[in-house]
Amino acid sequence: MSAFENTPQDGRELQDAGELSGKDLFSVYGVDLTSRLLLGTAQYPSPSVLNSAIEACETEVVTVSLRREAARGGGQSFFDMVRSWDVRVLPNTAGCRSPKDAITTALMARELFDTDWVKLEVIANDDTLQPDLFGLVEAAKELSAQGFKVFPYTTEDLGAAERLMAAGCEVLMPWGAPIGTGKGLTNPYALRTMRNYFPGVPLVVDAGMGAPSHAAYAMELGFDAVLLNTAVAKAGDPVRMARAFAGAVGAGRAAFVSGLMESRDMAAPSTPVAGTPFFDLDAL
Numbered sequence: 001m002s003a004f005e006n007t008p009q010d011g012r013e014l015q016d017a018g019e020l021s022g023k024d025l026f027s028v029y030g031v032d033l034t035s036r037l038l039l040g041t042a043q044y045p046s047p048s049v050l051n052s053a054i055e056a057c058e059t060e061v062v063t064v065s066l067r068r069e070a071a072r073g074g075g076q077s078f079f080d081m082v083r084s085w086d087v088r089v090l091p092n093t094a095g096c097r098s099p100k101d102a103i104t105t106a107l108m109a110r111e112l113f114d115t116d117w118v119k120l121e122v123i124a125n126d127d128t129l130q131p132d133l134f135g136l137v138e139a140a141k142e143l144s145a146q147g148f149k150v151f152p153y154t155t156e157d158l159g160a161a162e163r164l165m166a167a168g169c170e171v172l173m174p175w176g177a178p179i180g181t182g183k184g185l186t187n188p189y190a191l192r193t194m195r196n197y198f199p200g201v202p203l204v205v206d207a208g209m210g211a212p213s214h215a216a217y218a219m220e221l222g223f224d225a226v227l228l229n230t231a232v233a234k235a236g237d238p239v240r241m242a243r244a245f246a247g248a249v250g251a252g253r254a255a256f257v258s259g260l261m262e263s264r265d266m267a268a269p270s271t272p273v274a275g276t277p278f279f280d281l282d283a284l
Contacts, residue, residue, distance in 0.1 A: 024253065026225050028171050028202045029117070029149040031088070035060045036219070037249045038090065038204065039242070040229025047081060049238050054087065057242035062087050063119055063227065065094040066109050079112060090151060092119035097132070099139035106143055118143065119151045119173070119206075119227075129179045129207075133160040137167055144168025153206055156190035158197055165201070172198065173206040173227065176218060180230045182210025185217055195222045212241075212248035219252025220260060 026033045039059045044050040054062060064082055082089055091109030096102040099122060106118045122139055124132035131154050140150045144167055152164050156174045164172060174194060177183035185191060186208065195203060202225075205218040209228040218226050226249055235241035 024257065026202070028224075033060045033225075035246070036225040036253055037215075037246050038063065038225060038227035039232065040227070041065075041082065042229055043233040044238060047078070050233075051081075051085070052239045053232055053242035054085065056239045057232075057246035059246070060087055061090050063090045063092050063229070064109075064113075065092050066105055066112070067093070067095040083113065088117070089113045089115055090117050090119050091115065092153075093121045093139075095123070096121060097123050097135075099135045099142065102135070102139045103142055106139075106148060107146075110148070116147055117149050117151065119153060121153045131155055131175070133157060136160070137163045140164050140169055141167035151204070156187060156194050158194060161194065161198065171202040171204065173204045175207045176205045176214065177208025179207040181208055182231060183208050184210055184214035185221075188217070188221065191218070191223070192221050209245075212244045215245050216248040216252035216255075219249055220255050222256050225249075 023034060026036045035058055037057055037059050038061045039054060039057060040063045041050055042065060044053065062082070062085070064079070091106070091113055093102040093105045093109075096105055102120060102122050106120070109118060110116060120136065120140055120143065122132045122135035124130050124135070131152075133154065136152055136154060137160065140152050143150050150164075150167075150169045151171055151173055152169050153173050153175065154160055154164060161172050161174075172194075174191060176191070177186045185205070191205070203223045204225040204227055205215075205223050206227040209215055209218075209226065209231045211231065214231075215226045215228065226245075228245065232238050232242045232245060
């Protein structure tokens with residue numbers, strides 16, 4: 001449960017330990033985080049650029065793909081570099097197409113990085129990289145039974161979300177759009193519905209971000225954090241873009257906590273009309 005209960009109806013947080021300490025903390029699986037931006041580590045121009053991007057956005061959690069890095073060769077040196085960072089590692093099971101593959105990869109990640117955190121991905125389709133919700137729930141149940149703290153990459157499907165929580169997940173990570181598309185939030189209605197349906201559950205929008213404004217919008221909807229990779233890694237200046245996303249996440253969170261005004265169809269004057277002289281033009 002996050003340090004602040006989300007109250008999407010009025011956009012205001014309830015008092016909690018985080019508020020008493022003066023910090024707006026994001027708490028997941030008992031770990032308090034000050035940053036609400038989680039960053040992927042793939043596709044950067046160089047390790048030095050990746051390291052600078054991590055420092056620029058001040059993230060506290062980075063995701064790492066065992067299968068992808070191992071397939072590229074030189075995985076061990078990359079993993080050694082990751083372990084040297086002062087951040088929490090969230091290994092993922094990217095590329096896994098069955099619960100068995102995902103479980104095996106998670107077990108390897110736990111041994112390699114000495115962490116029980118895992119971002120669980122079970123992919124159903126090569127074109128959309130859409131999660132296999134049936135396989136996802138199956139793998140989540142088994143990994144939770146083996147002591148893992150599972151971060152499931154899922155869709156906005158509420159039925160699947162309930163099953164994931166019943167399987168032991170304490171956080172949900174719905175996609176904003178298919179991985180790597182940069183489309184932003186393609187179904188904000190469904191995401192808003194999910195936020196309202198699970199008011200006390202940490203929710204992280206994962207994948208599909210293309211611009212800092214997309215991240216700000218997700219946070220304005222009341223989501224607890226954002227996870228992204230390609231939008232930073234493939235930017236012309238990844239370091240500056242990482243900093244821009246961090247600012248957008250902070251601005252979106254501040255807007256949600258402050259309470260956004262309600263939209264309306266008709267104009268409403270911002271200047272008081274009391275005492276304003278009115279004239280009958282026909283009488284002039």
